[in-house]
Amino acid sequence: MGTTVFVRYLPLLLLAILWEIAPRLHLVDPSELPPLSAVSKAWVGLLMDGDLWTNGVSSFVNWFFGLGGAILVGVPLGVMMARFQVVDDVASPVVKALYPMPKSALIPVMILWLGLGAGSKIASIGMSCLLPVILSAYNGSRGVDHTLVWSARSCGANERDVLWEVILPSALPEILAGIRNAVAISFIVLVASELLVGQRGLGYLISFLGEGGVYDAMFAVVITVSALGFFADRAYLYFMRRTLVWRE
Amino acid sequence: MERVNTQWRRKLLRSSSVILLAVAWEWAARMHFVSDFLLPSLSTVLVRLFDDIVSGDLLFGLGLTMLRTFAGFSMAAVAGVVIGVTIARFRLVRWFFDPVVSVGNPLPKIAFLPIFILWFGVFDWSKIAMVAFSSVFPVVVATWAATENVDKYLIWSAQSLGVSRRALLWQIVLPSAMPEVFTGLQIALPISLIVVIICEMTMGGEGLGGSMMTSMRFADSPGVFSGIVAIAIVGSILVKLMEILRARLLVWHQESARR
Numbered sequence: 001m002g003t004t005v006f007v008r009y010l011p012l013l014l015l016a017i018l019w020e021i022a023p024r025l026h027l028v029d030p031s032e033l034p035p036l037s038a039v040s041k042a043w044v045g046l047l048m049d050g051d052l053w054t055n056g057v058s059s060f061v062n063w064f065f066g067l068g069g070a071i072l073v074g075v076p077l078g079v080m081m082a083r084f085q086v087v088d089d090v091a092s093p094v095v096k097a098l099y100p101m102p103k104s105a106l107i108p109v110m111i112l113w114l115g116l117g118a119g120s121k122i123a124s125i126g127m128s129c130l131l132p133v134i135l136s137a138y139n140g141s142r143g144v145d146h147t148l149v150w151s152a153r154s155c156g157a158n159e160r161d162v163l164w165e166v167i168l169p170s171a172l173p174e175i176l177a178g179i180r181n182a183v184a185i186s187f188i189v190l191v192a193s194e195l196l197v198g199q200r201g202l203g204y205l206i207s208f209l210g211e212g213g214v215y216d217a218m219f220a221v222v223i224t225v226s227a228l229g230f231f232a233d234r235a236y237l238y239f240m241r242r243t244l245v246w247r248e
Numbered sequence: 249m250e251r252v253n254t255q256w257r258r259k260l261l262r263s264s265s266v267i268l269l270a271v272a273w274e275w276a277a278r279m280h281f282v283s284d285f286l287l288p289s290l291s292t293v294l295v296r297l298f299d300d301i302v303s304g305d306l307l308f309g310l311g312l313t314m315l316r317t318f319a320g321f322s323m324a325a326v327a328g329v330v331i332g333v334t335i336a337r338f339r340l341v342r343w344f345f346d347p348v349v350s351v352g353n354p355l356p357k358i359a360f361l362p363i364f365i366l367w368f369g370v371f372d373w374s375k376i377a378m379v380a381f382s383s384v385f386p387v388v389v390a391t392w393a394a395t396e397n398v399d400k401y402l403i404w405s406a407q408s409l410g411v412s413r414r415a416l417l418w419q420i421v422l423p424s425a426m427p428e429v430f431t432g433l434q435i436a437l438p439i440s441l442i443v444v445i446i447c448e449m450t451m452g453g454e455g456l457g458g459s460m461m462t463s464m465r466f467a468d469s470p471g472v473f474s475g476i477v478a479i480a481i482v483g484s485i486l487v488k489l490m491e492i493l494r495a496r497l498l499v500w501h502q503e504s505a506r507r
Contacts, residue, residue, distance in 0.1 A: 008343075008346065009347050011345075011346075012347050015348070032366055032367060086261075089258060089265070090265040091265070092262075093262050097266065097480075097484070098480065100480075100483040100484040100486075100487040100488075101483045102438065102441040102442045102445050102479055104445045104446045104457070105460065105475070105480070108461060108464040108476075112286065112464060113286055187356035188358045188443075192358055192446040192450070195358075195362075195450050196449055196461075202359075206359065206362050207450075210365070215366065218363070218366075222360055225359040229355050229356035230355055234354070
């Protein structure tokens with residue numbers, strides 16, 4: 001087991017070694033690619049200063065409220081669109097018209113409306129994640145097997161029971177997959193909005209260090225953000241599998 | 249008769265929500281519930297959009313954005329398909345790329361933007377490279393899965409007829425992987441658009457994203473709103489074009505017959 005994992009992830013180790021050696025031997029310019037050891041040292045420095053922590057917390061707040069808001073609004077709206085013809089007729093033309101819009105274009109409008117602070121970032125993230133969540137809840141609940149609904153009704157289930165006991169459980173896999181998409185989008189929009197404006201957050205820290213020419217620290221923050229994105233996805237995937245374990 | 253009636257009502261209802269939204273926008277702006285700066289009226293925005301089209305500004309920005317998008321996207325498409333096919337065929341390549349892809353795919357690639365600026369400068373190349381880097385992973389993953397899942401009986405029967413390895417690749421493996429590869433491309437194209445807009449907004453250099461940011465800095469809100477309308481329209485046209493292209497290219501495939 002140990003050796004297979006080692007062999008499997010050996011390429012990443014090789015890349016890390018290459019990252020260390022290439023700048024040291026001046027195969028690439030060390031100012032353009034600081035060696036891994038320098039980056040790790042800068043990372044420890046940022047952690048000790050508390051820079052990583054304070055900016056990380058403010059990024060987390062934006063991310064949490066943006067994505068959380070999108071889920072809280074998007075799932076009920078999507079399910080309602082699937083359940084009630086009127087809601088569907090009113091909402092789906094708007095949803096379908098806006099869905100293909102490149103989400104990042106919303107950022108300037110949100111800055112215009114809500115200013116340079118956290119509000120515009122939360123709103124940008126929320127709006128960008130909303131459409132994939134709505135659409136997955138809509139498709140998931142529309143795809144529910146009609147015979148399931150009918151048999152529940154014939155057993156005397158009321159509208160509310162049908163929703164909680166039949167529709168939501170069978171739509172769950174699709175909803176969870178939609179939220180996974182939204183998680184990926186949320187990270188893109190979070191970093192983009194912080195790179196663009198503002199005085200806080202990991203994205204701001206990256207651009208601040210980059211403009212100051214402190215490249216080893218900049219690389220350290222880039223790697224941190226990437227690692228956070230990666231582990232968020234993995235943790236979500238684990239949660240998703242646990243939640244869907246009853247479906248085999 | 250009644251059925252015709254309800255169909256008409258549904259159509260009316262469906263288009264009415266968009267029209268209602270447009271009317272509400274115009275009305276709210278005209279009644280000055282919010283300032284002109286926060287919400288310029290729809291007619292102002294449309295007039296602005298029309299002016300930008302006539303003056304050629306929009307075409308210029310659109311051209312630059314599309315050039316960057318397609319340069320990056322086609323690099324990602326070619327590289328993604330080649331890497332995906334070789335991963336599925338050669339064990340050594342797979343050993344190397346398997347962890348790289350599984351770690352690289354969920355990364356928020358946009359965080360690498362300042363590194364790309366450092367390496368490629370602030371002009372077109374860094375934007376193109378960023379687009380390619382962000383959109384290559386879905387293509388690799390889709391191609392890899394597709395070439396691995398090609399029907400074994402197809403391959404066996406082709407081999408029993410004595411085809412060469414090259415013919416097997418071009419005439420059996422690639423065509424039957426085509427639908428899934430195209431799905432990968434359909435995921436990658438919106439990512440390319442999102443990323444190109446972000447790059448133009450952060451680095452400047454004209455383009456649709458750049459001019460939107462310039463308008464925002466100069467507090468020119470009709471410019472910001474006409475920018476978002478233009479980008480939304482371009483986005484939907486490109487998504488639609490990909491669907492049409494898919495139907496064209498896969499006209500021989502079962503999925504087209506179902507329509």
